[in-house]
Amino acid sequence: MKKYAILAAAMAACLTVTGCGAGQNESAAAEDDNTLIVFNYGDYIERSVLDMFEEETGIKVKYEEYVTPEDMYTKYQSGAINYDLICTSDYMIEKMILAGELQKIDTSSMENYDNLDPTYLDFCKSFDPNNEYAVPYFWGTVGICYNTEMVGEEVDSWEILWDENYSDQLIMENSMRDAFIVPLKLMGASINTVDKNELLEAQQMLFDQKKLVMAYLVDESRDAMISGDAAMAVIYSGDATAAMDANEDLDYCVPKEGSNIWFDCWMIPKTAKHKEAAEKFIDFMNRVDVGLMNFDYIYYATPNQAVYEELDDETKEDYTIFPDEETLSKCEVYKYLGEEDERYYNQLWKELKSY
Amino acid sequence: MVKTKSFLQKFYVGLIFTILYAPIAVLIVCSFNASKARTIWGGFTLDWYVQLFQNEAVIDAVKTSLMLTTSAALIATLLGTFACIGMTVMSKRSQAVIGTVTNIPMLNADIVTGIAIMLLFVRFMKLGYTSMLIGHVTLGIPYVILNVNPRLRSASKTTYEAALDLGAGPVYAFIKVVLPELMPGIMAGFLMAFTISLDDFIITYFTKGAGINTISTMLYQEVRRGINPEMYAMSTLLFLAILLILFVVNRIGAKQDEMKVY
Amino acid sequence: MNTNKRKLLTGPYLVWAVGFIILPLLMILYYGLTNDSGSFTLDNLLAIADPIHAKALWESVLIALGSTLISLVIAYPLAYILSNMGGNKSGTIIMLFMLPMWINFLLRIMALQMILANTGILNAILGFFGIGPLHIMYSKTAILIGMVYEYLPFMILPIYNVMCKIDRNVIDAARDLGADTKTVFMHVIMPLSLPGVLSGIIMVFIPGISEFVIADILGGSKVLLIGNVIDQEFSLTNNWHLGSGLSIVLMIFIFISMAIMNKYDKSGEGQMIW
Numbered sequence: 001m002k003k004y005a006i007l008a009a010a011m012a013a014c015l016t017v018t019g020c021g022a023g024q025n026e027s028a029a030a031e032d033d034n035t036l037i038v039f040n041y042g043d044y045i046e047r048s049v050l051d052m053f054e055e056e057t058g059i060k061v062k063y064e065e066y067v068t069p070e071d072m073y074t075k076y077q078s079g080a081i082n083y084d085l086i087c088t089s090d091y092m093i094e095k096m097i098l099a100g101e102l103q104k105i106d107t108s109s110m111e112n113y114d115n116l117d118p119t120y121l122d123f124c125k126s127f128d129p130n131n132e133y134a135v136p137y138f139w140g141t142v143g144i145c146y147n148t149e150m151v152g153e154e155v156d157s158w159e160i161l162w163d164e165n166y167s168d169q170l171i172m173e174n175s176m177r178d179a180f181i182v183p184l185k186l187m188g189a190s191i192n193t194v195d196k197n198e199l200l201e202a203q204q205m206l207f208d209q210k211k212l213v214m215a216y217l218v219d220e221s222r223d224a225m226i227s228g229d230a231a232m233a234v235i236y237s238g239d240a241t242a243a244m245d246a247n248e249d250l251d252y253c254v255p256k257e258g259s260n261i262w263f264d265c266w267m268i269p270k271t272a273k274h275k276e277a278a279e280k281f282i283d284f285m286n287r288v289d290v291g292l293m294n295f296d297y298i299y300y301a302t303p304n305q306a307v308y309e310e311l312d313d314e315t316k317e318d319y320t321i322f323p324d325e326e327t328l329s330k331c332e333v334y335k336y337l338g339e340e341d342e343r344y345y346n347q348l349w350k351e352l353k354s355y
Numbered sequence: 356m357v358k359t360k361s362f363l364q365k366f367y368v369g370l371i372f373t374i375l376y377a378p379i380a381v382l383i384v385c386s387f388n389a390s391k392a393r394t395i396w397g398g399f400t401l402d403w404y405v406q407l408f409q410n411e412a413v414i415d416a417v418k419t420s421l422m423l424t425t426s427a428a429l430i431a432t433l434l435g436t437f438a439c440i441g442m443t444v445m446s447k448r449s450q451a452v453i454g455t456v457t458n459i460p461m462l463n464a465d466i467v468t469g470i471a472i473m474l475l476f477v478r479f480m481k482l483g484y485t486s487m488l489i490g491h492v493t494l495g496i497p498y499v500i501l502n503v504n505p506r507l508r509s510a511s512k513t514t515y516e517a518a519l520d521l522g523a524g525p526v527y528a529f530i531k532v533v534l535p536e537l538m539p540g541i542m543a544g545f546l547m548a549f550t551i552s553l554d555d556f557i558i559t560y561f562t563k564g565a566g567i568n569t570i571s572t573m574l575y576q577e578v579r580r581g582i583n584p585e586m587y588a589m590s591t592l593l594f595l596a597i598l599l600i601l602f603v604v605n606r607i608g609a610k611q612d613e614m615k616v617y
Numbered sequence: 618m619n620t621n622k623r624k625l626l627t628g629p630y631l632v633w634a635v636g637f638i639i640l641p642l643l644m645i646l647y648y649g650l651t652n653d654s655g656s657f658t659l660d661n662l663l664a665i666a667d668p669i670h671a672k673a674l675w676e677s678v679l680i681a682l683g684s685t686l687i688s689l690v691i692a693y694p695l696a697y698i699l700s701n702m703g704g705n706k707s708g709t710i711i712m713l714f715m716l717p718m719w720i721n722f723l724l725r726i727m728a729l730q731m732i733l734a735n736t737g738i739l740n741a742i743l744g745f746f747g748i749g750p751l752h753i754m755y756s757k758t759a760i761l762i763g764m765v766y767e768y769l770p771f772m773i774l775p776i777y778n779v780m781c782k783i784d785r786n787v788i789d790a791a792r793d794l795g796a797d798t799k800t801v802f803m804h805v806i807m808p809l810s811l812p813g814v815l816s817g818i819i820m821v822f823i824p825g826i827s828e829f830v831i832a833d834i835l836g837g838s839k840v841l842l843i844g845n846v847i848d849q850e851f852s853l854t855n856n857w858h859l860g861s862g863l864s865i866v867l868m869i870f871i872f873i874s875m876a877i878m879n880k881y882d883k884s885g886e887g888q889m890i891w
Contacts, residue, residue, distance in 0.1 A: 364698045365695065365762055366697065367695065368695060368698055368699065371691065371695055371769075372713070374766070375714070375717050375766070375769070376717060377728075377732060377767075378717070378725050378728030378729050378731075378732060379717050379720055379725070379728070380723055381728040381731050381732060381738065382720060382728045385731075427783075434629055434630045434633060435630065437626040437627065437629065437630065437781075438626065438627045438629075438630035438631075440623060440626050441623050441624050441625065441626035441627030441628070441629055441630075443623070443629070444623045445624060445625055453627070453631070453634070456634050456638055456639065456871075457634065457638075458823075458875075459638050459642055459868075460638060461823050461824065462823060462867075462868050462871045462872070463642075463645075463827070463864060463867075463868065464827035464844055464847050464848065464850050464864060464867065465827070465853065466847065466851050467645060467847065467851070467860070467864045468863070470642065470857070471636065471641030471642070471644045471645050471683070471726075472641050472646050474641070475637075475640055475644065489637055490637075492633070492637075493633070493637045493638060496630070496633070498820075501775070501816055501819070501820065502774075502775065502778065502816075505775065505778065505779060505812045505813065505816060506778065506782065508812070509779070509782050509812075539711075539778060539781065540778060542711065543711055543774055543778060546711060546712070546715045547715070547771075547774070550715055550718045550719060552809070553718075553719060553721075554718065554721060554722040556722075556723070569881075570721055571721060571722075571723070574721055574723050574724065575723065581728070582724070586721075587724070590693055590720045590721060590724055593719065593720070593722055594719065597716060597719055601709065601712050601716075605709055613687065
């Protein structure tokens with residue numbers, strides 16, 4: 001009995017000690033005026049940048065994170081929290097624009113907006129036709145990361161993902177649209193196709209491939225590549241860079257058939273209560289010193305020309321981060337497929353997983 | 356013969372404990388690994404521990420987690436234990452109904468419970484610490500009841516009635532006679548509620564307000580770009596702290612047992 | 618009078634249960650029985666007959682049953698041995714089994730992955746003895762190992778709890794009456810420990826059947842479980858109606874299997890353990 005009492009006392013002590021800390025959290029939630037609620041992917045910012053912003057502007061940032069765009073959308077739609085600024089990916093932005101969920105961003109008064117490279121703003125037009133609703137933050141490609149010790153040949157085509165020699169050594173993307181890039185591009189189709197015959201053919205190719213696949217992973221694929229568990233993986237360029245940093249046997253290629261180029265952008269939802277502060281924050285993110293700090297931390301490609309020019313030559317020439325123009329010309333940006341076709345896509349994906 | 360048997364028994368217990376603790380050992384080793392990659396040994400370092408204490412976000416998350424989990428488990432234990440005691444004098448039918456309702460949060464996939472609770476809160480109150488607490492208490496209660504109920508059923512009614520016959524009041528008799536018998540069940544229930552709540556991600560994610568993080572929500576967000584080794588360091592420290600509490604409690608307990616002899 | 622007062626103790630919990638269990642459940646029922654336009658439909662429930670969903674449920678049942686069975690086989694002797702070790706250690710033993718669980722679930726599963734991987738620790742050890750390498754990672758075996766690892770304490774604790782409660786005098790009496798160890802075990806300890814076993818089975822089987830995170834991480838997302846389907850309907854496809862409908866089916870399914878389990882609860886004097 002005494003033992004339990006002591007244990008309970010110890011627990012109670014924990015409670016009172018930690019009580020003060022969390023209490024402050026809630027009182028902070030009460031003051032509402034001079035704050036900015038930012039919603040971003042997990043670990044997708046250099047944290048000290050937030051402190052800098054708070055110091056310079058006196059605006060308090062409440063920073064909130066999510067895992068997938070769909071998680072974000074579910075939470076946004078519930079209306080539980082009025083986010084002022086959200087960073088998310090291309091197709092989700094288009095979906096939200098079409099649903100009338102976004103406000104136009106006033107870029108004319110921004111000091112640093114001109115730092116952005118017009119090439120990438122043009123890419124963004126495929127989901128935001130007049131560059132009104134989204135300001136790009138980072139971009140990247142999808143390709144094959146492979147272990148040169150385990151793969152004896154040069155990798156330049158998606159076709160190698162059907163090679164039986166690498167049975168049980170392949171990692172595919174565990175994300176619906178990313179997985180379909182591979183067969184669609186190999187067939188010569190667009191990654192935004194909604195043609196049922198093309199999609200069914202692509203699905204059949206993925207069925208055939210499933211017995212060769214070691215695993216469908218998203219983030220863990222980087223570690224599996226570093227440790228040499230797998231010979232190759234379909235992977236985001238940023239993950240590939242990180243993996244290649246840790247294991248020098250690894251290499252990355254965007255296959256010759258083309259691939260996907262993706263953009264993560266800032267946007268302001270219509271329920272935002274602090275639009276001006278949100279615009280200040282976007283402008284702040286585009287400043288050269290801030291952009292550099294973020295680039296050094298995140299290591300994805302920056303659409304910011306001024307930041308790019310500050311980089312050393314070795315980084316500039318890193319084809320994993322910044323692919324050449326010829327490669328880029330074969331890459332497509334995702335488009336939102338519309339509700340009906342998205343549902344069809346989901347069904348195909350479910351069938352593949354169940355196969 | 357007896358010796359081999361007792362050796363086999365000890366071996367078996369030892370084996371299970373080894374398996375149970377092997378992954379923990381791996382995490383502890385990782386917290387001293389200079390390389391950020393999980394599978395490569397880059398030399399011994401204490402850097403992650405230093406960085407851990409400089410990282411306010413992590414410290415805040417640990418505080419929130421401990422506070423949330425402890426209060427949720429305490430509330431769940433109180434509610435659950437009282438409920439069990441009250442249920443003993445109810446009809447079998449009501450017992451069955453309550454028991455069934457109790458299990459609903461366990462039966463449902465976590466995401467369903469999480470979203471359902473979120474929908475409720477969005478309508479009636481703001482998301483914040485309170486909504487998280489309510490979600491966690493709800494999650495923990497079934498485990499308390501599952502642990503206390505069998506104890507209560509096998510507790511002997513005769514001793515309680517004997518105490519009453521000897522002139523003890525019902526409350527006094529309960530505290531002196533029934534409670535000690537229930538205590539292991541209550542403790543197990545508390546610990547399970549505590550554990551479940553500490554581990555939960557989905558319900559926390561859907562019921563939390565802006566800017567609040569627990570250890571779990573923080574970890575899940577880090578998955579996208581790789582788990583920060585600071586988290587291994589934090590887990591190691593948390594683990595050691597609990598181990599220490601356990602050790603101290605045990606020592607004090609042992610001393611008291613010794614004193615009883617004299 | 619006395620019993621009425623005692624009944625009141627259940628009050629706070631009942632209020633809680635109505636507010637935070639029944640009410641959310643009604644919401645799920647509402648979503649599950651309506652479609653996008655808000656009209657009544659049974660389609661979301663009948664969707665379980667879709668071959669994909671039926672197969673997912675079947676796979677889930679198999680995996681949950683497998684991990685329950687393995688846990689039971691491991692846990693029962695362990696609980697028996699531990700309960701014989703003397704009562705004053707019981708608090709410590711409970712703690713020792715809960716302790717690993719105080720490290721975050723995701724971290725533990727990832728550590729398990731480091732052990733089981735092709736180039737992992739287990740294969741390094743086996744390789745030292747000239748065995749292997751074993752390809753355990755990203756298979757159903759890995760999922761089973763992960764689930765047993767995760768849920769084992771929930772099987773051990775209730776059984777251990779009940780075994781500690783068994784009156785030593787009953788065992789001694791049985792021995793005095795000439796029963797050998799085997800008879801004592803079969804006719805005294807086994808029947809008396811049954812409520813604990815049932816609690817354990819429930820605590821492992823139920824979370825097991827809607828499990829999907831372990832299957833994703835250790836199974837490489839190659840198997841589609843019913844938990845995956847429900848999760849994706851909520852978080853990916855945003856079809857809450859279908860997700861709720863399938864959850865209802867899953868709940869009904871679990872209720873039926875528990876009802877069947879309770880039929881075998883001979884010790885229970887007709888009470889429901891749940």
